[in-house]
Amino acid sequence: MQLEETLKKRRKEKDILLMTHLVLGYPSFEVNRRIIRQMVDNGVDCIEMQIPFSEPMADGPVILKANQDSLAAGTTVAACLEFGREMAASYDIPFLFMTYYNIVFKYGEERFLEAAKAAGITGLIIPDLPPEMGGEFMTMARDREIAPILIIAPTSTDERMAELNGWADGFIYCAARRGVTGKKSEFGSEFYEYLARCRRATSLPLAVGFGIQNRDDVAALIGRADMAVIGSRTIRLVDEEGPEAVGPFIASLR
Amino acid sequence: MQLEETLKKRRKEKDILLMTHLVLGYPSFEVNRRIIRQMVDNGVDCIEMQIPFSEPMADGPVILKANQDSLAAGTTVAACLEFGREMAASYDIPFLFMTYYNIVFKYGEERFLEAAKAAGITGLIIPDLPPEMGGEFMTMARDREIAPILIIAPTSTDERMAELNGWADGFIYCAARRGVTGKKSEFGSEFYEYLARCRRATSLPLAVGFGIQNRDDVAALIGRADMAVIGSRTIRLVDEEGPEAVGPFIASLR
């Protein structure tokens, strides 16, 4: 309940929350540090830190490349956990880990949860772990007050949404459309209808990411979702303009 | 009967006769003329003139190449017939045409025989025309006093030899061994036994060619055959030492 409460409390103060994403070790932990500082300083409400994996099947080309470059630079799971601990201790916002299930599985489910807990991590996003495969793990996470954050897709039926909600905690991540990360979606009635279905399915906060570029995109979500997710846009920004561009970008969104 | 009689008459004067071979138009008709003059001057008893064919399946590499080069130089059947006429008119020994059946067939069997007759040719050797395929043609040839010269092979049975003898005229060409022209055979009891079988099979003169190189080779045939055939050896000689080497070579053989 820790993460859900934190977000709901913050939400009372803002029309919409912002969650940002980064790939750990890309381009380096040092740059990660500078980016996170700017994110926090500019009012980000929650940060999703991706532990890189060699086979990120649900990610698009930008995040895929970041995963590979990070691994090529020698990033380890242990270093990611330590970095997460450092961040959670430094800033007063929720930090989440996002990764693929094999990282958790290979580390050991229980051992991973203990390490994440010790690091002060409050939620986990594992896109290739549906509740059919990870129900027990999700229970173990909740028992440790680490929120298992589940993803709902436009293809999910109402029944499926309810089922997912039954396992989820912290918030619900609404995938805005089919496809992998990093592509722009279209607004429109179909999309709003989908968000309305999500809203009916859960009392948890709703996070939505769809390739947000600017303030207008964020504004379009107000009243329809609780949190806008900035994904691969930050990575591209850092690649193209350097880490110092992140702060102004975040500041411009809301 | 004309050719047989001529050869038998000559044979009364010599232990053994010599027949030589050349490919018409190779390397040129002019060189052919000089070679034939030397052959006649040095006591050759009979000359086999090969009209070149594009597919000389029974010939070995030396004669094969001579066929191809002659054709490449533009040799025609008409030119060969005319050259044959010129030679037969110039020298008092028998001249034969050797060629493959398609040359005759395409020219027209009767027309070819008439042309050969008019040219003064007294015999024909067609290695790919067995009597089963050419019986009628052989009769037509004999009717015009052109001897159909048949080939006997070591693989021919006594019965087959008798059959071939029934169609043959002029002389019998004993292929000394399996294989194509231009390879040296081995003397030996098996070979002599074969010649004895040939002798028993026919009263016609026996010609034998087996890659004769020198006087000893010719001498070995005395008493066993009537005529030694010098085949590709002459072509190689001309290729290597020029046409003037032919005379001394022929003179050395007997």
Added chain:
Amino acid sequence: GFFGHWGGAYIPEVLHQTFRQLQEEYDKARQDPSFWQEYTALMANYSCRPTPLTYAANLSRHFGGAQIYIKREDLNHTGAHKANNVMGQGLLVQRMGKKRVIAETGAGQHGMATATMAAKFGFACTIYMGEVDVRRQRPNVFWMEKMGATVVPVKDGSRTLKDAINEAFRDWVTNLDDTHYVFGTACGPAPFPEMVSWFQSIIGREAARQIVEQHGRLPARVYACVGGGSNAMGVFQGFLNDDVELVGVEAGGHGLDSGLHAARLCGRDASPGVAQGYKTMFLQNDDGQMLETHSVAAGLDYVGVSPILSDLADKKRVRFESATDSEVIAALDLTMRLEGIIPALESSHAFVQAFKEASDLPNNAAIIINMSGRGDKDIFTIAHAFDDPSWKEFIIARADEYRK
């Protein structure tokens, strides 16, 4: 979707409904006897099934032990067992009313087979292939394109098979309504391992009937190479309930101790993991990152393995061995000279192990080697492996013509 500890469907939520539909369609097909009839009729008319079980008299005599029989999957249309799987999935796609298929390919044979199936069924077709493999396997790319498929070179990761699989999944999550992902082997999320194995079981069904007809009784052993494991699953299923020893042969590459191999079940370098949607033994490091693999046979050069085979390994129902690259070339050489048969480099792995064991068996025993495909498609690799100088001259002369 689990086999012992292995398998499952570790898939993004966006694919949930798609897999449900696929599972339903597959379940319906399995329960509908007319489906299997339609499938076997299609394979008989289009792909020469049943393929023969060729008695290898010369090899049998050479080794002086068991009688050697070769199941001839090379005689399938497109030259390998891959045809069985794609045509079966083609029928399912038709039933689902989808109009586009995608596939990954490593060596190119599954891509060829899928492009062929797509042409036959009139589907649009995109093939994902690692950029390295595109370069290695240009002839296959040429044919795929000629059959109307779009071949997309994948430039991520190691730019080989596993990356092509990831990329195909990315396409699928984007285009799931009209698109079916024709998975190429008995791996991936459920129901693929079971479904692909089911289509491939046509091999084992035929072989079991044929060996009894020809040899009078069941074989002592059955050998199959194991990359993803579909040809092995195919032939093994004919004998799972019988007293027949089943032997899977993995790519030993430069040797199990070299680090340059693809042995998941018989080496010591693999450990349990979850990737590409399923749980099995993977070649991975301690952090769970996948390792690069090596084999002279592109089709065996893969980090994972069928979860059904991992389970059969646990249960000791299948024995796993490995063959090194150099053993493979020697076995290929012998098979060509003695039987006039050219096994694919993949299939040659199975021949290696059979040859090692044939002479230990009595003359009245039979063994079956599953020849998963033909090797003449591997001319570029095999001529290279034999280091044939005339071949090199030929290629150089061709290149000189093209440079003009």
Added chain:
Amino acid sequence: GFFGHWGGAYIPEVLHQTFRQLQEEYDKARQDPSFWQEYTALMANYSCRPTPLTYAANLSRHFGGAQIYIKREDLNHTGAHKANNVMGQGLLVQRMGKKRVIAETGAGQHGMATATMAAKFGFACTIYMGEVDVRRQRPNVFWMEKMGATVVPVKDGSRTLKDAINEAFRDWVTNLDDTHYVFGTACGPAPFPEMVSWFQSIIGREAARQIVEQHGRLPARVYACVGGGSNAMGVFQGFLNDDVELVGVEAGGHGLDSGLHAARLCGRDASPGVAQGYKTMFLQNDDGQMLETHSVAAGLDYVGVSPILSDLADKKRVRFESATDSEVIAALDLTMRLEGIIPALESSHAFVQAFKEASDLPNNAAIIINMSGRGDKDIFTIAHAFDDPSWKEFIIARADEYRK
């Protein structure tokens, strides 16, 4: 040994006994029902016979006329109908007790098939191949050598098929006791045209039964390409006594008026002649010298033609047409895209003519195209014909590796 005016055995005397033995052995085989049984059993076990008669639904729909069926000789072991002939002759060689076989080859497929048969039967094997063809068809040479055959490049004449035939005859007259010359097509001295046709008749026997089973009645027309003519004779024999129009398609090369073709029976450039041991229509000049021929398909690039086909042409029992190189490439392209099938360039000639005529026939009529072989072996020729830039880059890159 004559068929109307054509055929015969125009052979040197040294071969007389050899042909007599061959004729006797062949006559015995024809009269011995167990021989044909042994032959079909061998072909079933080693080469996947009967090959299917594939219904080409998409091509049929595309042309909107006759129902198009494809007889799949490409699915034979070694990828072409050539297997039928060589395996049959292999059985005869075994009966004659000979230990060595020789053969000529143009495109390399007959050489491949013979080398394969020799490996299977344990015969020594020498293949004669024009030097030009050796250079063009290096992959086939590689495989023949790997199967234990000696490939001799023939450097005489035009250094192509007809010269390889001459050279094989030269070998034969030298080594006739232990050697059999495995003639590759329904040409040459008797009994080869009849004997090769007999072995190939397995195609027509199967096709006649299959079309009735699948279509309900005999086809309106049967199409086959004609080089030497063995695949055409093979399929035609299933329908000679029926009301079925038989169509032979020759190589039109750059066109019948170009001088660059290999049309013996449907053009105006051929005339009766006798060469390579038999009488037929040859492409020759007025003196009887053979001409150079041209086709994109090496297997059709030959001066003569089966004497049996010359006779069937005289009798108007078979209609002869021609297909140009560019028509062939277009038909190949269409067949790949619509059916996922890659006919050999030779076979594609038959497809061309069938495609020209299919739409003129009613929907309830069937036509059969004999697909004599598969085209993937022609990758070097086909990729070249399509002028594929990626292929050229691939070859150049390979060459650069080899140059290092």
